[in-house]
Amino acid sequence: MINFLTAAVVAMTPLLFATLGEMIMEKVGNLNLGVEGMMLMGAVVGFYAGFNTGNPLLALLSASGAGALGALIYAVLTVTLRANQVVSGLALTIFGTGFANFVGRQLVGKTIPRSISTFFSKRAIPFVSEIPIVGPVFFNQDLFVYLGYFVVVCIGLYLYKTRKGLNMRMVGESPAAADAIGIPVNLYKYIHILIGGMLCGLGGAYLSLVYVPAWQESIIAGRGWIAIALVIFSQWNPYKAFLGAYLFGALQIAGFRLQGTSIPISQYFTSLLPYMVTIIVLIIGSVKENKKNNAPEGLTIPYFREER
DSSP states (O other): OHHHHHHHHHHHHHHHHHHHHHHHHHHTTOOOTTHHHHHHHHHHHHHHHHHHHOOHHHHHHHHHHHHHHHHHHHHIIIIISOOOHHHHHHHHHHHHHHHHHHHHTTTTTOBOOHHHHHHTSOEEOTTGGGSTTHHHHHSEEOHHHHHHHHHHHHHHHHHHHOHHHHHHHHHHHOHHHHHHTTOOHHHHHHHHHHHHHHHHHHHHHHIIIIISOBOOTTOSTTHHHHHHHHHHHTTTOHHHHHHHHHHHHHHHHHHHHHHTSSSOOOHHHHHHHHHHHHHHHHHHHHHSOOGGGSOOTTTTOOOOGGGO
16 A cells, blocks of 8 residues: 555656646746646656766756757747747647657767666655654655655745745736736746746656656556646645645556556546546536636736736
């Protein structure tokens, strides 16, 4: 049981980074369906940098930079040029897939250097790792997982305990009102879209640097789309995003474990489990309406200052 719960934490980590990245972008009113593309860009660039330099920090910086680059393209299209957000996001996914296939074709089958594997090996945190069940499951993990915990707390504090976080939420709810009181709407959108892209890039890098750790085409395997669903599942709350990512990580591991048993169950059905749960939860959530947990009111709506 402990092994199962521990594996679920590892499986949740790329989903967690991508979900938090998408959530930040939606909080400023931009629906970015290009999460899969940004994760692919981060995965391939992070792996390329890590494979050629053996430096884990450079690999992380490269991965987050690649995700931010994808997000910058999206931001220019949707914030400055006011292009359709859905179409721009889908175009970013297609671009990211092509970019990863082009850069990664020379890396297929390559494995990450030992220096990076060693850097991201599991490290127990003193004292808390000795807590029964919780300790070995959550506090005997690699540094990337701990970075995910840190990001969740930072985003939670930023959103609900800081003035900047309040301004950011106001931009997503009512950009006209935010602009009227002097909040630079476009600047907030650019900054948070870029940060969201960086997090998506890190989510992809976790797969290529730690989870696999090797390069293979389609390494993201639809996790970007699951992350978009998880934002709704978590009701735009970073703490709920953590729980949702863990649930989906557990479902993925459960699917793998079921295939290894004598139970006659199709692998396609086990792969379908996370999506089935998503649909069920979305239906329940739509029945129980709560304005506090709704999407930002300005989501997907381009902001024209002249039309204020």
